[in-house]
Amino acid sequence: MTAYDALLLLSFGGPEKPEDVRPFLENVTRGRGVPPERLDEVVEHYLHFGGVSPINRLNRDIIAAVESEFASAGIELPIYFGNRNWHPMVEDTVARMRDDGVRSALVFPTSAWGGYSGCRQYHEDVARARESVGEGAPTLTKLRQYYDHPLLIASFADAISAAREQLPDHQRAGARLVFTAHSVPVSADVSAGPPGDGGRLYSRQVAEAARLCAEAVGAADHDLVWQSRSGPPQVPWLEPDICDHLGALAASGTEAVVVCPVGFVSDHLEVIWDLDTEARDRAAELGLGYVRVGTPGTDPRFAQLVSSLVGEQVRGEPLRRLGSEPLYGAGVDGALCATRCCEPARRPGR
């Protein structure tokens, strides 16, 4: 017997046909000050793949893997799927949960990180969905950040080693290990975490995860760069950008790179476009050898990680983590991790 009767996998969402692309992007960027030219560009990225983001399918695969993991771990929780920005929308999913008689569910977010986009916004999604359902909405308990979970780090580490093997013999030893995560506005990073905790929780956690992965594969050194920036050019975002960094590496004599998307759980559009297309093309222009490391979502260890977080919550199992940066992200019914945690930046015109 547990206090919970379901698990909700809560994710970002992505379009599944060309007509979905615009309305999806409008949902993502509503009131967020993303310039229209950037949106036109991103529309093209999605249309390049027929207007279909792989993210929903990948999340459904993760759910299937977690279902079998739960079965073997004796965890009897049905799994529901809801998104922030596209169908199945979390509001509709939580309504269905209520109709199915779910009273109290755990929420697993597909972001491992602290920060506004990676954590607080998922709390806001929970609160909005419960409000939209109203009377009888289940209690929703969000699971914690897991950026330094040993199963996540081990999965990335094995994927780094496998990727390195794909380089030609003469490039392998000298290849530079480059970690990449989604850029955010510097102001958002500065306000990431509870006030008084030093800020920059997102970039600190990303940097620590990168270091833990590098240590796990015995790399002597590594770089951390950022990708997929979208704000207006005058607003500072986390840098260096991956493509600029590839230029700098080539200029200083590096011959090959192993690029690890440590900031992402699965091969969604920001990985298959920004890394497998844009950054790969840039590397080719520069004559740099290039391999991209796989993401952990499809690794059976990722399903075990979900099960392990549930075990912590349900059975009071000890926290499994390798790092030492502050760790937050758990909360009930959308309550923030701390007062004014990860305050969103004020945007012009709002």
Ligand SMILES: CC1=C(CCC(=O)O)c2cc3nc(cc4[nH]c(cc5[nH]c(cc1n2)c(C)c5CCC(=O)O)c(CCC(=O)O)c4C)C(CCC(=O)O)=C3C
């Ligand atoms: C930190 C972070 C994560 C990692 C944590 C997590 O996973 O949650 C993440 C994930 C993702 N971001 C994604 C897609 C997009 N992100 C955008 C815009 C933005 N992302 C931001 C941050 C992050 N984003 C920010 C600060 C913006 C600016 C607008 C704003 O302030 O909110 C835009 C708008 C157009 C553009 O400008 O690119 C799109 C389309 C997809 C789905 C891809 C698919 O469809 O397969 C995923 C998983």
Ligand SMILES: [Fe+2]
């Ligand atoms: Fe994003």
